[in-house]
Amino acid sequence: MRNAPSRRDGERCEMCAEPVEQSHPHVVDLDSRELMCTCRPCSFLFVPEGAAAGRYRAVPERYQQFPEFALTRAQWEALGVPVGMAFFFRNSRLGRVVAFYPSPAGATESELTVAGWEEVVAVNPGLADAEPDVEAVLVADRNVEGPVGAGEDAFDCFLVPIDACYELVGHLRRQWRGFDGGQEVRERLQRFFDDLRTRSRPVRTGQEAS
Structure with a gap:
């Protein structure tokens, strides 16, 4: 899986292109094994199992x-x-x-x-x-x-x-x-x-x- 991108000024959600905060959710692209920076509303779309035909999954916040x-x-x-x-x-x-x-x-x-x-x-x-x-x-x-x-x-x-x-x-x-x-x-x-x-x-x- 590609390492999560570092923080950059003006970073945007890779789903909807809205600006994101420094601390923001990520979504895993299961086909490419990439971590995608997302806004919170977009990340919620990929919480249910099978969303987006199972290609994307939101990363939980459980420790x-x-x-x-x-x-x-x-x-x-x-x-x-x-x-x-x-x-x-x-x-x-x-x-x-x-x-x-x-x-x-x-x-x-x-x-x-x-x-x-x-x-x-x-x-x-x-x-x-x-x-x-x-x-x-x-x-x-x-x-x-x-x-x-x-x-x-x-x-x-x-x-x-x-x-x-x-x-x-x-x-x-x-x-x-x-x-x-x-x-x-x-x-x-x-x-x-x-x-x-x-x-x-x-x-x-x-x-x-x-």
Whole structure:
């Protein structure tokens, strides 16, 4: 999927050409895998399932954290993700879950092992509630988030709008310096996860995720 476009003065809705605010909704074009900037009235048109013959879907604004998320280091390595953070979502056109991780080149797809992901979901069934194409499961090794989890052998897990993931990827790509990204990238990651914790509703085992 193409990264969400950066903010520009005079940015307009890509559906009706009306001006949009800096914080505005997005719609996913399922055929091109592009994120489209939209005004709120236009985004509402694509909330119902099957709208526009199923080509477009509005990105929700749901944020959740899974405090009881269970993942071992061995399970993470079995997923085949080469870094400590990735987001996972179901691509309805491909009919499977795909995984992407941030890199200097932008969002990079990882060759996800299906069996490994199914094992993770079996232990954490709430992850299956993410809406295809428009919501992602973001998993991060606490060692990549900054001081909050430094040194801990544990992972955090959030359910987030897909545009939040691509916004983060875009910021990291622009700020990346050297081999490991540099201090700016580390500070950006810490701010991002601090913000996620603030806005996310905790969902525990047995709770409805909606």
